[in-house]
Amino acid sequence: MVRLRQILFTYLLVTILLVTACTSQPPSRFDQAQQDSTSRGATAVVKESESGGSFNRYFPEPDSGYQRVYTQEKKGFAEAKLKQAGKEIAVMAISDTINNPSAVNKFKNSTETIAGYPAVNQGSNATAILVKDRFQVKVLSRDPSFTESDRKALLSQFDLNGLSQLN
Amino acid sequence: MSKPIFELVDNLPTNNITVMMLKSLDFLVPGQWQNLVGFENTIREVTGETDEEMIQQIGDRAIWLYNDKSQGYQKAMWLYQTVDSADSALGTAALANKVGDKIPLVGGLLSKVTPNPDKAQALDLCIKLVVELVAFCQINGIPGDSIGDFVTSLADYSGESLMRMAALVCVDGLIPLGPDFILKAQSTLDNTSPGELGSNSTFKQVQDLIPGSDTSSQLSFIGESFDSVKGWMANFVADRNLTPQTIFGKFQGFLDFSEDKLDYVAAFLDMTTNYYEHTGTQTLARCLIERAIAEI
Numbered sequence: 381m382v383r384l385r386q387i388l389f390t391y392l393l394v395t396i397l398l399v400t401a402c403t404s405q406p407p408s409r410f411d412q413a414q415q416d417s418t419s420r421g422a423t424a425v426v427k428e429s430e431s432g433g434s435f436n437r438y439f440p441e442p443d444s445g446y447q448r449v450y451t452q453e454k455k456g457f458a459e460a461k462l463k464q465a466g467k468e469i470a471v472m473a474i475s476d477t478i479n480n481p482s483a484v485n486k487f488k489n490s491t492e493t494i495a496g497y498p499a500v501n502q503g504s505n506a507t508a509i510l511v512k513d514r515f516q517v518k519v520l521s522r523d524p525s526f527t528e529s530d531r532k533a534l535l536s537q538f539d540l541n542g543l544s545q546l547n
Numbered sequence: 548m549s550k551p552i553f554e555l556v557d558n559l560p561t562n563n564i565t566v567m568m569l570k571s572l573d574f575l576v577p578g579q580w581q582n583l584v585g586f587e588n589t590i591r592e593v594t595g596e597t598d599e600e601m602i603q604q605i606g607d608r609a610i611w612l613y614n615d616k617s618q619g620y621q622k623a624m625w626l627y628q629t630v631d632s633a634d635s636a637l638g639t640a641a642l643a644n645k646v647g648d649k650i651p652l653v654g655g656l657l658s659k660v661t662p663n664p665d666k667a668q669a670l671d672l673c674i675k676l677v678v679e680l681v682a683f684c685q686i687n688g689i690p691g692d693s694i695g696d697f698v699t700s701l702a703d704y705s706g707e708s709l710m711r712m713a714a715l716v717c718v719d720g721l722i723p724l725g726p727d728f729i730l731k732a733q734s735t736l737d738n739t740s741p742g743e744l745g746s747n748s749t750f751k752q753v754q755d756l757i758p759g760s761d762t763s764s765q766l767s768f769i770g771e772s773f774d775s776v777k778g779w780m781a782n783f784v785a786d787r788n789l790t791p792q793t794i795f796g797k798f799q800g801f802l803d804f805s806e807d808k809l810d811y812v813a814a815f816l817d818m819t820t821n822y823y824e825h826t827g828t829q830t831l832a833r834c835l836i837e838r839a840i841a842e843i
Contacts, residue, residue, distance in 0.1 A: 405554055410586070413607035414551045417614040424608075424615035432688060449703055454618060454688040457838055468705075473841035480608060480842050503596045506840065518841050520594075 425479045429456035430515075430546060435474040436460075438517075440537035448472075461522075462534070469523040470534065474543070475516045483516055495536050507531040512544045549621060552613040553586035553606065556832045560584075564638050564650070565820040567801040572713055574797065575787060580710035583829055593836045601843075608839035609832075619685035620831060622756060626685070627827025629752050630678045631820075638819035652804040652815055662814040665724060667747065669735035672719045672728070674749050675823065677772045679711070681756055682827065686834050692758040692768065698775050707829040714822045716780055717794050723813035726790060729777050736770050744769075 408414075416422060435458035442448040445464060452459040456476035461468050477483045487510045490498035497509040507528060508518040517538055519531040559582075560566060566582055573580065583589050590602050590609075613620045637659055641650050650656075663671070680697045683689075689696045704712060720728040741762040744750055750757075759765035783789075795809060804812055 405557075408553060408557075409603060410551070410553045410606050410610055413610040414553070414614070417611040422611075422614070423617070424611040425618060451700075452687050452834065452838060454838070457842060459837065459841060471837065471841070473838075475842045477842075483843055502843075503594070503598055503601045505595050516842070520840065522595075 425455050429476040429478045431455055432458040434546065435515075435543075438474060438539040438543045439472055440534065440539075467523065469521070469526045470531070471520045471522060472534065472538075473516075473518050473520075474538075475518070477510070477514055477516050484510060484513065494532055495540050497540060499532070499535070501528065507535060509535055509540075511540055512546075515543055515546070517543070549624070552610060552620075552624075552832065552835065555624070555828050556584070556586040556589055559825060559828060564641065564801075564816070565633075565822050565825050568718070568798070568816060568820050569710060569714060569822060569826070571797040571800050572710065572717060572794075575713040575717070575789070576709050579705055580707055580826070583707070586832065589829070589832045590836050593833055594840050596840070604843045605836060605839045608843050609835040612835055612838060613831075619688070620835060623682040623685040624827065624831055626678050626682045626753060626756055627831075628821075628824045630675055630749060631823045632749070632752075632818075633821040633824075634818045641815075641819055646803070649801055649803045652802055652808060652811060656815075657808065657811055660811050660814045660818060662810045663723065663817065665731065666735050666739075668719070668723045668813075669728075669732040670739065670744070670747050671749050672715070672724070672732050673736055673769050673773045674747070674753065675715055675719055676776055677757060677769050678753055678823070679715070680772050680776075681758070686831060694772055694775050697772075698779070701776065701779050706833065707826040711823060711826040711830070713783070714826075716783055717789070718813065718816055718820070718822070720780070721784070721789060721791050722794055722816075729781055732773060733777065736766075736773060739766065741766050 417424065432453040432455060436450060436453065439448065439450075439458070439460050442462065447463040447466075448460050449463060450458070450460045456479045457473065458475075459471060459473040462470040462472060475483075486500050486502065486508075487498040490500050492499045494509050497511050499507065499509045501507050502518075505521045506518055508516055510516055517535060517540070519534050521527070521531060561582060561584055569580060569582070583592055586606060587602060590605050591597065594605060596602060596605070612618055616622075637656075641656055644651060644656065680694065683697055683700065684693060687700070701712070720732070724731045744766050745754075745762045754762075754765070757765045757768060759768045791809075795812065798804075798812060798816075802812065802815075
């Protein structure tokens with residue numbers, strides 16, 4: 381009886397190994413995020429966050445020769461593209477960091493300010509400021525001609541005073 | 548549970564019939580579509596970032612956003628996946644029969660392919676168009692029935708989204724229905740009852756996500772959507788002097804078929820490609836990554 385049980389157990393183990401070996405994906409550096417974000421009660425956006433639509437009015441009016449095209453408007457997030465002669469040269473976004481609190485950490489060591497708000501460069505193409513310790517305003521270059529100083533100039537053109545008085 | 552977004556993007560094929568077909572349509576929207584495959588690769592391409600820590604943060608945030616059902620991304624993915632009904636076994640068999648770079652549309656392969664009647668094909672075209680509109684709103688966050696916003700954004704479509712629309716015009720419009728496909732689709736819609744729409748197999752699959760409280764109001768919504776997008780489609784065709792012959796010529800780069808079997812080309816592609824799902828996955832990955840990099 382014990383022997384039969386051993387045989388059955390071995391058979392089961394081999395079957396499980398074979399089945400999982402055939403169906404599972406190789407491990408990924410994103411497995412942890414997948415697991416955390418699908419656990420019970422996990423949300424990427426909290427209900428207390430500002431609506432994306434409430435951010436639209438603080439985006440700068442484009443200078444002549446440029447077009448501003450709004451592209452995404454989700455809870456806690458609004459995005460617009462800046463185009464020149466139909467070509468995308470930068471992306472502008474406002475987000476509510478209440479949905480992703482770790483985003484504010486990078487501003488703690490900030491040594492620069494834009495219009496009085498802490499500013500940081502992030503990666504090779506992005507510059508961001510933090511308004512009211514909560515709203516992140518970010519400009520990303522999408523063309524090499526749009527430089528860091530262009531990003532900073534564009535950030536200062538947002539209605540930051542208005543945004544700081546939101547809610 | 549649905550598959551992780553990074554797996555869906557990692558598993559996009561690099562060379563199947565869908566990819567061959569889309570590549571053959573590159574001349575319609577030159578340079579707009581590269582078959583961008585792989586989640587990390589897409590992050591690097593969309594953001595231009597090379598810093599590993601940043602790529603990790605962007606990917607992680609994109610995954611969180613996708614998995615939050617309230618954000619609509621999974622609904623959009625479901626729509627893109629569901630409106631395509633590719634028969635992967637037939638596609639695999641066709642690829643196995645390849646002679647050189649071409650798939651011969653002959654013999655046993657043809658016997659498995661049945662051209663759609665015009666009416667079913669015209670409805671498919673209209674339903675796919677509405678699926679694009681609803682998926683667009685789910686992804687970009689505009690209220691679900693905003694036809695006007697969609698039409699404005701259509702003018703700004705680029706990349707894989709523009710390629711998807713180009714393929715729609717060709718593969719679900721011009722090729723199966725002919726040069727007057729817009730008129731045919733319009734008159735089909737005018738002569739379709741809610742009952743007929745309700746029994747259309749494509750409609751039945753996506754019905755739950757089409758705006759409208761019953762089939763009758765959903766039919767009106769489909770009609771209004773088609774009406775507002777037909778001008779864009781007509782211009783797309785006119786600007787390029789597109790005819791079915793032009794497209795058949797391009798398809799001959801990867802398909803071998805005789806002139807008397809043109810009817811079967813559309814049916815074959817309908818059954819063996821999933822260009823909505825393929826380019827839809829790419830569109831979604833791009834939007835998620837764009838939002839993620841702005842939020843981290």
